[in-house]
Amino acid sequence: SGIKDLFAGDFYIGTALSGRDVQNQSQELMVPLRSNFNSLSPENLLKWQSIHPEPDRFNFDRADRYVEMGEGMDSHLVGHTLVWHKQTPDWVFQHKDGTGRSREELSFLMKSHIQMVMRRYKGRIDIWDVVNEAFTDDGQFRRSTWFNVLGEDFIKLAFEAAHKIDPQAELYYNDYNVWKPKKTDGILSFVSRMREEGVEIHGIGMQCHLGLEYPTIGQLEEAIQKIVDRGFNISITELDIDVLPNPSGRQGADIDANFPYEAQYDPYQNGLPNELKEMLANRYRDIFKLFLKYKDHIDRVTFWGVRDQDSWLNNWPIPGRTAYPLFFDQDYRLKKYLFDKLLHL
Numbered sequence: 292s293g294i295k296d297l298f299a300g301d302f303y304i305g306t307a308l309s310g311r312d313v314q315n316q317s318q319e320l321m322v323p324l325r326s327n328f329n330s331l332s333p334e335n336l337l338k339w340q341s342i343h344p345e346p347d348r349f350n351f352d353r354a355d356r357y358v359e360m361g362e363g364m365d366s367h368l369v370g371h372t373l374v375w376h377k378q379t380p381d382w383v384f385q386h387k388d389g390t391g392r393s394r395e396e397l398s399f400l401m402k403s404h405i406q407m408v409m410r411r412y413k414g415r416i417d418i419w420d421v422v423n424e425a426f427t428d429d430g431q432f433r434r435s436t437w438f439n440v441l442g443e444d445f446i447k448l449a450f451e452a453a454h455k456i457d458p459q460a461e462l463y464y465n466d467y468n469v470w471k472p473k474k475t476d477g478i479l480s481f482v483s484r485m486r487e488e489g490v491e492i493h494g495i496g497m498q499c500h501l502g503l504e505y506p507t508i509g510q511l512e513e514a515i516q517k518i519v520d521r522g523f524n525i526s527i528t529e530l531d532i533d534v535l536p537n538p539s540g541r542q543g544a545d546i547d548a549n550f551p552y553e554a555q556y557d558p559y560q561n562g563l564p565n566e567l568k569e570m571l572a573n574r575y576r577d578i579f580k581l582f583l584k585y586k587d588h589i590d591r592v593t594f595w596g597v598r599d600q601d602s603w604l605n606n607w608p609i610p611g612r613t614a615y616p617l618f619f620d621q622d623y624r625l626k627k628y629l630f631d632k633l634l635h636l
């Protein structure tokens with residue numbers, strides 16, 4: 292049995308797939324995929340930049356393959372993401388001469404993008420991250436071009452457009468650090484207001500790029516409880532746990548003073564020391580225990596990748612690091628030391 296079987300009846304267990312994954316669909320990937328996951332997310336291949344890189348150039352090949360692959364596996368399918376300030380080509384935000392778009396132009400482009408993508412996969416993709424990362428850690432609207440030109444209405448416009456095209460689809464707002472109290476509160480008061488105004492919005496995606504110690508289980512639980520109290524569903528959309536020191540203080544962690552800067556480059560390149568394996572396993576156990584406690588409100592838990600080798604954490608914020616955040620090793624072997632801790636929660 293695989294990870295999904297441990298949580299059958301509780302929530303879907305998902306993973307993100309890269310463009311290469313859906314292109315190759317190699318046996319070494321497909322075997323662990325089928326036995327461990329029943330939900331799929333596209334790591335990059337449904338982002339604006341991937342499918343519509345230039346005004347008159349579209350590229351749906353990989354996105355199509357992703358959806359076909361998921362259907363072949365009988366998997367639940369996620370669409371990530373429709374409106375974001377990143378991985379969106381410059382032409383969306385400005386004219387060729389560098390001048391910015393007007394309100395009318397930008398809202399038109401946003402709506403037509405949502406229409407084009409969602410129509411293509413209507414009834415096939417179950418759940419969408421409609422808007423990604425629109426708030427800052429202190430609960431303010433992020434000053435992105437979307438916000439600067441359209442104001443907070445851009446979020447509403449996006450959800451309205453999405454619901455119109457596929458009324459059956461589950462529509463989510465997705466962000467990182469949703470456990471930070473100001474951020475959670477800022478998001479919740481806005482989406483609650485939106486819902487009161489009649490906008491269809493079904494849940495909050497908590498990315499969950501976590502560290503070994505931050506945030507605490509208590510901090511995460513507090514945020515989950517707040518979301519539940521407001522009557523929104525939760526998806527855990529991008530779970531991974533970073534054991535590397537944090538030179539940038541990423542994702543709310545403090546800068547790691549235990550490591551001299553040189554050691555932060557690639558401290559565990561010869562494999563993770565046993566005590567860190569143990570810490571990682573205990574951390575995953577505690578996290579899943581918490582998710583199980585709220586299983587009535589959490590519809591899925593998605594890992595941000597299958598194998599360590601393919602994790603974005605290898606390269607961010609420092610390129611070339613070796614990270615060990617996921618459930619499969621470089622050879623697609625399920626890490627027993629992690630899996631075993633999930634057996635009796």
Ligand code: XIL
Nearest residue numbers: 334335371372423467498529595603
């Ligand atoms: C990341 C991908 O994993 C990388 O391959 C890419 O270079 C950058 O984006 N929040 C999100 C995801 O919503 O889309 C991001 O994915 C990670 C952070």
